C-alpha cells in the first residue's frame with residue numbers, strides 16, 4: 001500500500017526564534033545554513049512576517065525586505081509568512097491600500113504562502129488580505145485561531161473554515177497559539193473541518209504544555225496534511241515540536257516524510273551553536289508550563305498577572321483573577337486569548353478583582369474593543385457590560401478598516417526624505433516610528449550624515465548632504 | 470461506556486532526579502511535599518533503588534534504609550524501586566544470600582513493587598531476585614530491556630515476557646532506557662506481549678529523543694496499563710514525560726486518569742524551586758538529543774566518544790566509531806546498550822577504530838563479558854572474536870552468580886565495628902568501600918570519635934570510645 005506522506009513546514013527562521021529568542025536571530029546567522037535547510041525537502045520554510053518585520057528594524061538594524069530577498073535567493077523551497085490579516089505585520093488595523101501594497105511587494109519579493117489570521121476570528125478582518133494575496137499570486141492559507149469556550153465547538157471551526165474556503169483559501173491552518181489544543185480536540189476538529197471543506201489542513205502549535213507532539217499525531221490520524229516543526233535545537237518549550245522527533249515517530253507508524261535525519265542533524269548542530277549567541281534572550285527551562293493546562297490561558301498571561309498583582313501587594317488574589325478570566329471572556333464574547341485580546345481580557349480581569357467592583361474602570365483598549373474597533377468577537381458581548389464600559393460612545397458594526405482612510409499617499413510624504421526603494425513607503429506606513437529612525441540611520445551611514453544633527457541644522461563637521469536616488 | 474483507566478507511576482523521587490540532577494536530591498527536599506504526593510492517587514511512587522542507594526551514602530551522607538523508612542512513614546501509596554536483578558542496587562553480580570538479605574529488608578521496610586531487570590535480558594540473572602521478592606511478599610515486575618537489533622524482534626520480547634510470567638512476574642515493564650522506542654514499535658510490542666501473557670503492562674522511558682509522550686500514547690492504545698511520568702518541573706529532557714501533560718492528553722481522548730491537575734500544580738511549583746538548589750548538576754537544555762534517533766545509541770555514549778577521541782586528537786573519526794558500534798554489538802550478541810554493556814561496547818568500538826585493527830586490544834570488562842561473567846547475551850557472540858579476546862581463558866556458561874560464594878558472613882565481620890542495625894551488613898556487602906567510611910562517620914558523630922585517628926591508636930583528645938548497642 002502507498003504510504004501516506006506527511007509534510008513539514010520549518011519554523012526555525014521565524015516562530016521558533018520569535019518564541020525562544022525574542023525574535024532576535026540575525027540574517028548573518030541564517031545565511032551559512034540556508035542552502036542546507038533548502039535541501040531538506042520541507043513543504044515550506046516559514047521565515048518572515050509575525051514579529052520579524054518589526055524587530056529586524058527595531059533591534060537588528062536589518063531591512064525586512066532585504067531579509068526576504070536574501071532568503072529567497074538561497075531557497076527554492078516555498079517560503080511562508082505569518083500575516084495578521086488587516087493588522088498586516090503590525091498591531092492595529094491598517095488601511096486597505098497599505099495592506100495591498102505590502103502584499104504586492106511581498107509577492108514580488110518571492111513570498112509564496114501567506115498564513116492569514118485574525119485574533120478574533122473575524123473573517124471580515126481577513127478577507128482583504130486573502131483577496132490581495134490571490135490577486136498577486138500567493139497561496140492563501142486561512143487560519144482558525146484555536147481557543148476553548150462553550151461557544152467554540154467543533155461546529156464553530158467548521159463554519160469558519162467554510163467561510164474561508166468560500167473566500168478562496170487554498171489551505172486551512174488550525175493555529176494553536178497557546179498550546180492548549182488537546183490531542184482529543186485536535187482529532188475532532190481536523191476530522192470535521194477536513195470533511196467539510198476538503199482543503200489541505202496544516203497544524204500549528206507551541207510546545208508550551210508539552211502536548212504538541214501527541215496533538216500532531218492525533219491530528220494526522222484525523223487527516224492533517226502538514227505540520228509546523230522547528231529543528232530540534234530550537235524546538236520544544238514555547239517553540240514548536242521538534243522536526244526530527246516527528247520524523248522518527250511518523251516513519252515508525254508507517255507514514256512517509258521523505259526527510260533525512262542525518263541531514264537534519266547537521267542543521268541541528270549548527271543552530272545549537274547559534275542559539276548560544278542569543279542566551280540573554282533565552283529564558284525557557286525546557287519543562288512544560290502547566291498553567292496552560294490548568295487555566296487554559298497562554299503562559300505569558302500568568303506572568304503578567306503575577307507582576308501586576310505584586311505591584312499592588314495583592315499576590316494572594318491570583319486565584320480570584322484566574323477565576324475572573326473566564327467570566328470576562330464570556331462578557332467579551334469569548335475572544336481567543338492571543339495578542340491583543342489576551343492583554344485586553346487579562347487587564348480587565350485584574351482590574352475587576354483589584355477594584356472590588358466589576359468594570360468600575362476599563363483601559364482604553366477595552367473601550368475600543370467594546371466599541372467594535374477590533375472587529376466582531378466570536379460570540380455576542382454582554383450588552384450590560386458594554387454599556388457600562390463605553391457609556392454613550394458610538395459602537396461600530398462595520399469592518400473596522402472600512403473607517404480607515406487610505407494611507408499610502410501620506411506615507412509617501414512622510415518617508416520621502418529617506419526613501420530609497422518603493423517598499424520603504426509600506427514599511428513607513430506600518431511602523432512610522434520604528435521605520436523613520438531606521439531609514440535615517442541607513443542613509444546616514446551611506447552619506448556619513450547624522451540626521452539628528454542635520455535636522456537641527458547643525459552639520460558641524462561641514463559634510464555635504466547628498467540624497468542618493 | 471466505562472472509561473478505561475490509565476495509571477501513573479511517579480518517578481520524581483528516583484529516576485527523574487537520577488537523570489536530571491545526578492541522583493542528588495536529598496530527603497530534606499522530599500519531606501515537605503511527601504504527603505501531597507501521596508494524596509495524588511498515583512499507582513505507585515518510585516522512590517528507591519537504581520543509583521539512589523549508592524549516592525545517598527556517597528554524596529548525601531544519608532542512610533539509604535532510613536530514606537526508605539522515612540518515605541514509607543508518609544506515604545500510603547505503594548512504593549516502587551528499581552532492582553538490577555543479581556546486581557541488586559550495585560554494578561556487579563552479588564551472592565544470592567546478599568541479594569536475599571537485601572530484598573528481605575526492603576520488603577520489611579515497606580517496599581511494595583520491585584522492578585527487576587538484567588542489562589543483557591538474561592532471565593537467569595533475574596530469577597533469584599524474582600524468587601526472593603515473592604518470598605518476602607513484594608510485587609514482582611519483570612522487565613524487558615528494550616533495544617534495537619535484527620535479533621530483537623517483537624517475538625523476542627514476547628518470548629522473554631513468557632519466561633518472566635512463568636517465573637511468577639506480577640506485571641511486565643517495557644523499559645526504554647535510551648528513549649529509542651518508537652511509537653510504532655511500542656504499539657506492536659505492547660500489543661503482542663499483552664496478548665501473550667495477559668499481565669498488566671507498564672511502560673518506562675526517557676524523554677531524550679522527544680518521542681516519550683507519543684510512544685506512551687501508542688502503547689496505551691495497544692493495551693498498556695501504567696506509565697512512568699515525572700512532575701512537570703522535573704520532566705522531559707533525560708527524565709520522564711510530564712505527568713500533567715499525559716493527564717490532559719489522556720483525558721481529552723476519553724481515558725480516565727483520576728489525577729487532578731490543580732493538585733499536581735502545587736507539587737510542580739514546589740519542585741521548580743527545589744530544582745534550583747541543584748543547578749550545578751543540572752546540565753540539560755530541554756531540547757531533544759537527536760543522536761538517539763540517528764544512531765540509536767544512548768545520548769551519553771556519544772559524549773563519551775567525543776571526549777575519548779578528542780584526547781587522541783581523532784575527532785574526525787567519530788563517524789567511523791559510530792559505524793563500528795553496530796558491528797561490535799553484532800559480534801557481542803546484541804546486548805541492549807545500558808550500563809554496563811554500553812560502556813563495554815563503546816570502549817571496544819573506539820579501540821577498534823583508533824588502533825586500526827579490530828579487537829587488537831580489549832579492556833578487562835570486555836574480556837569478562839566474553840568469558841560469560843555478565844551473563845548470556847541475547848544472541849550468540851562471534852566465536853572468532855571471542856577467541857581473539859579471551860585466548861585460552863575459560864568461558865563460563867552457568868549463571869554467573871552460581872560461582873559467587875555466600876557473602877553475608879564475611880560482611881558481618883567487615884562491618885562489625887560500626888554496625889548499628891542488621892541492614893548495615895547488606896549495605897556493606899554491596900558497597901564496602903562506600904559503606905565503611907559512611908558508617909564510620911555516622912558513628913564518629915554519635916561518639917565524637919574520629920575513626921581515622923582511632924585506627925592509628927592516636928586518640929589525642931583522650932575521649933572515651935563507646936560503641937552503642
Ligand SMILES: [Co+2]
Pocket residue numbers: 015177204205206
Ligand atoms: Co506560533
Ligand SMILES: [Co+2]
Pocket residue numbers: 484646673674675
Ligand atoms: Co530510567
